[in-house]
Amino acid sequence: MKELTIGLLIISDTAAADHATDRAIDTLTAVVAEANAEIHNNTYEWLIEERRIVPDEKDQIQEKVKDWCDNKRLSLVVTTGGTGFAKRDVTPEAVGELLDKTASGLVHGMLAASLKITPFAIMSRPVAGVRNETVVITLPGSPKGAKENLESIIKLLPHACIQAAGGDSRVLHSGGIKKLEKEAGVAASSSSVTAQGQHDHHSHLDQSGGIASDDAAAVGGCGHHHGHGHHAPKPRTQQQQQPAGLLSNELSGDVTRRHRSSPYPMITVKEAQELIAKNIPPPAVVSKAVDANLVGYILAEDVSARESVPAFRASIVDGYAVVHTDGTGVYPVVAVSHAAPGDIKPLEPGQIARITTGAPLPPGATAVVMVEDTSIAKTTEDGKEEMEVEILASGLGEMENVREVGSDVKAGEFVLRAGAELTAVGGEVGLLASVGTETVKVYKKPIVGVLSTGDEVVEHNRPGALSLGEIRDSNRPTLMAAIQARGFEYVDLGIAKDQPGTLEDVIKDALSKVDVIITTGGVSMGEKDFLKPTIERAFEGTIHFGRVAMKPGKPTTFATIPVDSTSKPIFSLPGNPASASVTFHLFVLPALRQLQGYIGNQVHLPKALVTVEKEIRLDARPEYHRVSVKIDKAGGLVASSTGGQRSSRIGSMEAANALLCLPALTEVGDKRTHIPRGDKVEALLIGDLKVDI
Ligand SMILES: Nc1nc2c(c(=O)[nH]1)N[C@H]1C(S)=C(S)[C@@H](COP(=O)(O)OP(=O)(O)OC[C@H]3O[C@@H](n4cnc5c(N)ncnc54)[C@H](O)[C@@H]3O)O[C@H]1N2
Numbered sequence: 220m221k222e223l224t225i226g227l228l229i230i231s232d233t234a235a236a237d238h239a240t241d242r243a244i245d246t247l248t249a250v251v252a253e254a255n256a257e258i259h260n261n262t263y264e265w266l267i268e269e270r271r272i273v274p275d276e277k278d279q280i281q282e283k284v285k286d287w288c289d290n291k292r293l294s295l296v297v298t299t300g301g302t303g304f305a306k307r308d309v310t311p312e313a314v315g316e317l318l319d320k321t322a323s324g325l326v327h328g329m330l331a332a333s334l335k336i337t338p339f340a341i342m343s344r345p346v347a348g349v350r351n352e353t354v355v356i357t358l359p360g361s362p363k364g365a366k367e368n369l370e371s372i373i374k375l376l377p378h379a380c381i382q383a384a385g386g387d388s389r390v391l392h393s394g395g396i397k398k399l400e401k402e403a404g405v406a407a408s409s410s411s412v413t414a415q416g417q418h419d420h421h422s423h424l425d426q427s428g429g430i431a432s433d434d435a436a437a438v439g440g441c442g443h444h445h446g447h448g449h450h451a452p453k454p455r456t457q458q459q460q461q462p463a464g465l466l467s468n469e470l471s472g473d474v475t476r477r478h479r480s481s482p483y484p485m486i487t488v489k490e491a492q493e494l495i496a497k498n499i500p501p502p503a504v505v506s507k508a509v510d511a512n513l514v515g516y517i518l519a520e521d522v523s524a525r526e527s528v529p530a531f532r533a534s535i536v537d538g539y540a541v542v543h544t545d546g547t548g549v550y551p552v553v554a555v556s557h558a559a560p561g562d563i564k565p566l567e568p569g570q571i572a573r574i575t576t577g578a579p580l581p582p583g584a585t586a587v588v589m590v591e592d593t594s595i596a597k598t599t600e601d602g603k604e605e606m607e608v609e610i611l612a613s614g615l616g617e618m619e620n621v622r623e624v625g626s627d628v629k630a631g632e633f634v635l636r637a638g639a640e641l642t643a644v645g646g647e648v649g650l651l652a653s654v655g656t657e658t659v660k661v662y663k664k665p666i667v668g669v670l671s672t673g674d675e676v677v678e679h680n681r682p683g684a685l686s687l688g689e690i691r692d693s694n695r696p697t698l699m700a701a702i703q704a705r706g707f708e709y710v711d712l713g714i715a716k717d718q719p720g721t722l723e724d725v726i727k728d729a730l731s732k733v734d735v736i737i738t739t740g741g742v743s744m745g746e747k748d749f750l751k752p753t754i755e756r757a758f759e760g761t762i763h764f765g766r767v768a769m770k771p772g773k774p775t776t777f778a779t780i781p782v783d784s785t786s787k788p789i790f791s792l793p794g795n796p797a798s799a800s801v802t803f804h805l806f807v808l809p810a811l812r813q814l815q816g817y818i819g820n821q822v823h824l825p826k827a828l829v830t831v832e833k834e835i836r837l838d839a840r841p842e843y844h845r846v847s848v849k850i851d852k853a854g855g856l857v858a859s860s861t862g863g864q865r866s867s868r869i870g871s872m873e874a875a876n877a878l879l880c881l882p883a884l885t886e887v888g889d890k891r892t893h894i895p896r897g898d899k900v901e902a903l904l905i906g907d908l909k910v911d912i
């Protein structure tokens with residue numbers, strides 16, 4: 220959460236003479252508090268740091284404004300008063316001289332808002348601008364006018380302040396603009412991307428007198444956080460504007476208005492993975508019983524032993540407990556200690572006790588002799604019980620064949636540390652069980668919603684033949700299988716039609732049920748590819764990336780949607796089945812593992828160097844070639860291609876247990892077009908290794 224600091228400067232001869240007459244401070248403090256209450260994405264908060272009252276004296280006004288901008292470096296200076304035509308009204312002159320940049324958009328906005336309420340607003344002479352890294356605005360003196368003016372622009376000011384301070388207001392922007400547009404009552408389209416994938420930054424008043432969202436864009440910087448235009452902005456015509464409340468051109472479905480080049484920068488796989496790691500919310504912690512269901516969780520606390528193991532001195536062998544200094548000879552068997560709870564009689568020197576493996580040592584005994592190192596000397600009359608046994612072993616050490624109390628684990632000692640993986644091997648569960656741990660705190664495994672999109676997509680088991688253009692849904696079953704096999708719970712979100720409203724409803728419902736959403740389809744350049752605009756506009760989500768330099772998987776999109784005080788990740792994978800599956804392993808799985816409590820490089824699947832069985836052609840993009848890797852007879856790893864690698868061919872994932880990480884043609888310095896047979900290449904292991912039979 221960023222703090223945006225405010226200085227309130229009340230400029231009034233009357234209030235300066237008698238502070239009790241001032242009402243502006245309270246009024247504006249309330250406006251700021253209200254603005255804070257409406258901040259929805261937790262990214263910033265206003266904080267009033269300075270409140271001062273000065274008379275209408277240029278020097279005094281300038282002294283405060285300079286101090287707050289130059290020394291205190293506040294985000295925003297708000298003055299009230301002195302903006303009229305009276306002789307003593309000098310605020311615009313005092314402040315105007317200090318500004319490095321003027322902000323006519325803010326002035327227009329404030330005037331437009333006031334003019335809607337009173338024609339007398341024309342008598343106000345506000346100035347606004349930036350000094351150093353501080354935004355300065357001048358409000359009228361009347362508390363009512365000041366309130367109306369500040370309210371009309373306060374939601375736009377964070378963008379201005381952050382930008383003025385040299386920061387990046389994209390986070391605010393991506394979430395905020397839609398809201399601002401709604402509130403300003405202007406066409407949602409007017410701040411959106413133009414047909415050229417660009418944003419217009421023209422400052423103007425809209426016809427209703429409200430602040431056109433172009434002003435919002437002008438204040439907040441480019442319209443999308445990812446915006447990076449290559450074309451000169453084109454001014455929009457009046458006809459292109461839509462009435463308030465309509466969907467933006469991106470969602471309108473007008474094919475003529477879709478992007479003709481992707482507005483998303485093409486980033487590398489590594490950059491994409493880093494952006495995911497950075498934007499995944501922190502994992503939640505839950506309490507779980509120690510049992511078989513603990514497998515796959517990561518411990519969220521250090522666990523110490525409640526008890527020692529063993530909890531008593533125990534024999535390591537079946538034989539006779541002795542006093543080790545007694546030496547060889549025949550001794551009476553005075554007691555029996557079985558591995559069972561109960562009292563045991565103490566042992567005196569010159570006596571022995573029969574004992575089994577794991578049974579407690581009688582008090583006084585100092586070693587155990589294996590039954591193999593003894594012979595029977597005397598039995599009871601019926602021959603059924605031992606009376607005397609000869610100890611044949613000599614030179615016994617103290618505590619020989621005895622496990623001391625706590626020699627495996629001492630009470631109070633850490634048995635597992637936070638971050639430990641509770642593996643399928645079961646060792647960690649066993650360790651926790653051995654020291655009496657009943658429950659442990661672990662990181663919650665995320666629940667994953669899986670949605671297919673596309674008018675052409677039908678359930679895979681829909682009876683009957685396909686109609687022209689239909690395709691069976693293979694992405695959802697593939698992803699749900701992979702999610703479940705990796706130990707996560709999934710929620711089947713079904714198939715959504717290519718309609719913005721439908722997508723919105725389904726995603727809204729999903730956000731209440733799952734921690735992560737995966738969608739497939741609808742993320743490329745088609746006129747029905749509505750996912751990205753829906754995420755941004757309907758959910759105020761932030762698209763962290765929308766294109767990755769890789770094959771398959773180029774249009775892979777990762778976004779987060781603000782939900783309550785946190786955010787939920789949404790992965791919009793390409794519709795092509797091989798693309799969806801490959802990008803799941805490269806991007807989604809690491810995110811799920813991070814949410815599950817893995818950290819750093821642990822979130823990624825392991826890589827190994829494998830030998831390619833046949834030469835492989837390189838592509839213009841870095842390619843993730845599906846292969847089947849076997850451990851050969853010599854223990855080496857050998858990769859064979861799964862065949863045709865077209866993104867639509869889900870068969871390329873059949874029997875694939877690794878993705879060869881092939882460089883792009885352009886990355887290969889020596890102009891090779893192929894990886895020759897026998898070369899070693901790095902491969903991401905997505906499944907169990909196979910053995911050569
Ligand atoms: N002009 C351009 N066209 C395309 C580009 C591009 O850069 N410029 N990128 C291509 C690449 S690369 C890919 S990958 C695809 C991705 O497209 P989308 O994510 O928008 O997906 P759709 O268009 O909805 O579908 C693509 C393909 O996949 C089939 N599909 C969709 N869902 C499923 C499913 N659940 N099960 C099985 N098959 C599915 C769909 O019918 C299409 O055939 O865009 C290229 N175009």
Ligand code: MOO
Pocket residue numbers: 769770771772773774793795798866867
């Ligand atoms: O990138 Mo797409 O996933 O090639 O087919």
Ligand SMILES: [Mg+2]
Pocket residue numbers: 740741742743744745748
């Ligand atoms: Mg498409």
